[in-house]
Amino acid sequence: MKLSNKLLLLPAAFAIALSSVSALFHETAPAFAQAAISLSLNKSQAAPGEEVKASGKYHPSAWVSLRVIDASGAVLVFDAVRSGDDGSYSFAFTVPTQVTGKLKVFAGSGSDVGSTEVEVAGGGGGPSAQPSAAPSAAPSTAPSAAPGTAPTPAPVQASPAPSAAASVPLSAGNGSLTYAPVLSGAGGRQAAAVTVGEDDIRKALSGGASRLSLSVQTRGADSVTVELTPSAARQWLSQSSAAFLDVSAEPGSYSLPATVLKSAVTGPAGLRVTIAKATERQKQDVSSAAQKQKFILLNASVDFKAGIVREGAEQPIDFGSTYVSRSIPLPDAVSPAVTAAVRYDEKSGKLVYVPAVFESRDGGMAAIIKRNGNSLYAIVTGSASFKDVPAAHWGRSDIELLAAKGIIGGSGSGMYGPARSVTRAESVALIVRGLGLEEKAGVSAFRDVAASAWYSGAVNAAYQAGLVNGQGDGSFHPGEPVSRQELAVLIHSALKYARGGETAASMKPLAVFADQASVASWAKEAVAEDAAAGILRGTPAGRFEPAGTASRAEMAAMLKRMLQTMKFIN
Known part of the structure; x- marks a missing residue:
């Protein structure tokens, strides 16, 4: 079996050992790692309506978020800025009205967080302050109203507004x-x-x-x-x-x-x-x-x-x-x-x-x-057209739709190569893009996938998502044409990934292809479910040709139908 949807499992003993080590670190580690970011304010005390400036240093050209929180935990200020080439950043925020006491100021990104405080005095009441009851109206000193006219009501003092932090x-x-x-x-x-x-x-x-x-x-x-x-x-x-x-x-x-x-x-x-x-x-x-x-x-x-x-x-x-x-x-x-x-x-x-x-x-x-x-x-x-995909080509609409969305591209010089066999690397890259997965840089799990190869990040992402396992000998054979039954298994794995690991309950038995007996045992379930979903279709002669290769035009058609089945495109 060349492409598999099975996940790589750790040996039980090793998993238990990892669990023990993890528990040890959870017991002894502090709530947060030491912040790799500095933060300071230009003043330690401020009045409501006064501007406070926060500044510090972090990684160069990195996004830093600022949050100002009151004693009740309410977020009063939120902002984000990118640090400069030297890592420096700065914010300016205005202390909200109706707030007193200490405000906590946080700046950081992810688990890198710096914090400090600013004391607020002279506001209109702390975050937990409740509106005070209106005092009783003072007795009116105006003369009694003339008979038959409504008396003038005495003015009533309005209740103060609720706290801005509430x-x-x-x-x-x-x-x-x-x-x-x-x-x-x-x-x-x-x-x-x-x-x-x-x-x-x-x-x-x-x-x-x-x-x-x-x-x-x-x-x-x-x-x-x-x-x-x-x-x-x-x-x-x-x-x-x-x-x-x-x-x-x-x-x-x-x-x-x-x-x-x-x-x-x-x-x-x-x-x-x-x-x-x-x-x-x-x-x-x-x-x-x-x-x-x-x-x-x-x-x-x-x-x-x-x-x-x-x-x-x-x-x-x-x-x-x-x-x-x-x-x-x-x-x-x-x-x-x-x-x-x-x-x-x-x-x-x-x-x-x-x-x-x-x-x-x-x-x-x-x-x-x-x-x-x-x-x-x-x-x-977006829009895209290719010189070698004329208006009369059966796959033109599928190819141009996926190209307009940025999922597929040409082979250079305005050409697509619709009749060329799709390789194992190309098929994985297209599935990864269609699923919206983030490519993973670094050393590959396969010995024949160089880190510098254009498809390396996609193959790594597919492997980590459990979509592919390679050939069983540590190789992936990225340049080989992918067979139709291998492609069926890859699509089936993608469907299960998008469903959170579940197989569609409505799938029917294997569609009746004239050559269904030629489908490998490891691909029968995938071919059956992909065909029942309308993603795989046979040749005009009613055959599936499991060992045959898929063209780039056929790959585009199957990818579009897969994404529509997932409701990932219209």
């Missing part, structure tokens, strides 16, 4: 929470923040809703951060009805599955979701990449992040092989055949295709992006 839902119930957020400004950007408490979650889910929806009502905010306190996160994850947390705001929406988060949110940990419009630097990076790759940008880029929060520091959630949905509203109708969702890859400076479908939503259109990771996303249109 997150009180506008509505709660039927699985839904709606908030008006705390707004703050820093670095020329407006940030909206909401902190969700345990009682709010309990009220929203009292009726046993199947989803928990958090809606933030704000217009014009550059970023929206929603944070569930540790008790609120536990309240959501401990119940059995709401399988998803949907966070929606003006820039977009994010849907998080409880199945993934139950194992990630442990102990005193909260959950933070940030949906942010691209910063000016990010806009420049995305625009430059789009021009180089001949894409047309259709919208402003949106940065989606979801992380686990412990003691104010955030660590990205590892979604594993679970595809998580996020949506971006579109200003106009689009043609799904030439429109794609892409993520900006900072390492390569390129826009990379990610699975997405385009559908009508709320009176307009939206891109529903599916990926198992956080990133900066944009929506683009």
Whole structure:
């Protein structure tokens, strides 16, 4: 069996040893590794409305996020900036009104976090301050009203506004929470923040809703951060009805599955979701990449992040092989055949295709992006044609659709080579791109895959995802043509990966090919399920030809049908 969907398993004894070592480190390690970032403020005390400057050093040209948190854990300020070539960075934020006491200031990226504090005095009440009751109206000293006229009411003193740090839902119930957020400004950007408490979650889910929806009502905010306190996160994850947390705001929406988060949110940990419009630097990076790759940008880029929060520091959630949905509203109708969702890859400076479908939503259109990771996303249109794929070619529409989305490319000089046999390396690279997997650099598990080869990152990603195992002798044979039954196994592995390891229950027995007896035993299940899904089709003579090779045109057709089956494209 040349291509397999089986995962590499560690010997039991070795796995137990690793578990013991892991437990030892978990017992002795501090909550966070020593921060590799410096952070200082230009003042230790500030008044509400006063500007505070934060600065420090980190890795050169790296993104650094800033968060200012009050004593209740509410996020008052959120911003992000890229450090300079020497690693230096700086922020400026304004201390919100109606806040007193100490504010914690965090700056960092991932597990590299620096923190400090600023004392706030002279504000209009701490975060936990409640509106005071209105005093009784003073007796009126005005003369009695004339008979038949209404008396003039005495003035009543208005209650003070609630604390700016408080997150009180506008509505709660039927699985839904709606908030008006705390707004703050820093670095020329407006940030909206909401902190969700345990009682709010309990009220929203009292009726046993199947989803928990958090809606933030704000217009014009550059970023929206929603944070569930540790008790609120536990309240959501401990119940059995709401399988998803949907966070929606003006820039977009994010849907998080409880199945993934139950194992990630442990102990005193909260959950933070940030949906942010691209910063000016990010806009420049995305625009430059789009021009180089001949894409047309259709919208402003949106940065989606979801992380686990412990003691104010955030660590990205590892979604594993679970595809998580996020949506971006579109200003106009689009043609799904030439429109794609892409993520900006900072390492390569390129826009990379990610699975997405385009559908009508709320009176307009939206891109529903599916990926198992956080990133900066944009929506683009593209077009492609090849000199050797004429209008009459049976595979032209499939080839041009995938090329417009950035999944496949030509062979140089405007040619595609539709009749040429696809190699094992090419087939794996196309499947990895179609799944939206991130390529993995480094030494390969296969002795004949050089780290410098163009396909090395894709083969490594496929191996780590359990899509391929090679030839059994430590080799992969990347330049050999892939057989049709090997390709069927690879596609079957991709289908199972996208479904979280499950096989579709609706699959029928092996389609009746005239040469079905020639299908190898290790490929029969894959051929049967791929054919039942409509991904594999026989020759005009009704044969499958399992040992035959697949052309690049046939590969494009099967890849398109696979992605449609997964609902990764329209």
